Amino acid sequence: MISRTVLGPLLLSALLALSGSARAEDATAGSPHELTVVVVDSLRGESSSINLYDRIAEVFSRVFERRKWPVKVRVERFGGDTPEHPTELRVFVHGFRLEGPGELTFSAWMTLTDHGKKTDFGVIRARYNMRPYEAVDDRLDRVIRGSAEIAADRIEDVLFTKPGRQKP
Numbered sequence: 001m002i003s004r005t006v007l008g009p010l011l012l013s014a015l016l017a018l019s020g021s022a023r024a025e026d027a028t029a030g031s032p033h034e035l036t037v038v039v040v041d042s043l044r045g046e047s048s049s050i051n052l053y054d055r056i057a058e059v060f061s062r063v064f065e066r067r068k069w070p071v072k073v074r075v076e077r078f079g080g081d082t083p084e085h086p087t088e089l090r091v092f093v094h095g096f097r098l099e100g101p102g103e104l105t106f107s108a109w110m111t112l113t114d115h116g117k118k119t120d121f122g123v124i125r126a127r128y129n130m131r132p133y134e135a136v137d138d139r140l141d142r143v144i145r146g147s148a149e150i151a152a153d154r155i156e157d158v159l160f161t162k163p164g165r166q167k168p
Helices: 004-029 052-066 136-159
Strands: 033-040 071-077 087-098 103-114 117-129
Touching (some): 052 087, 087 136, 117 136
Parallel strands (some): 033 071, 033 087
């Protein structure tokens, strides 16, 4: 016969395990949709205080979160062992160019994959007119923000089209 001192803790631990698994199921059922931004960039030296991946991760996250989309935004580097994500914006970085006096351009080829359906945004170029004596980090952030805004507009057209609004 099992004594009460053994049976009590055994039943308590069984109940806790059951309630924990129920809470985990509730959390996954109510978890927000996730948009993963995968940055594909060559490993090369940088001339600024933070590397390009960190800059893109910070700027794109800030731009996308400001849109108040019903998704959680994650950013990661491309790696050979990276699993496919249900919804993924892949950013193939082409880099920066000086085009004319005081004009900085950032370009990247971007594709959006949503549950197997791929949308090619093509090469997105953002231009920024630099100010004299402006810090290099500020210039780079602003030109990347321009490309993130363009990408955000295109993502909204694909993922968050309202019923009364037609896609362009």
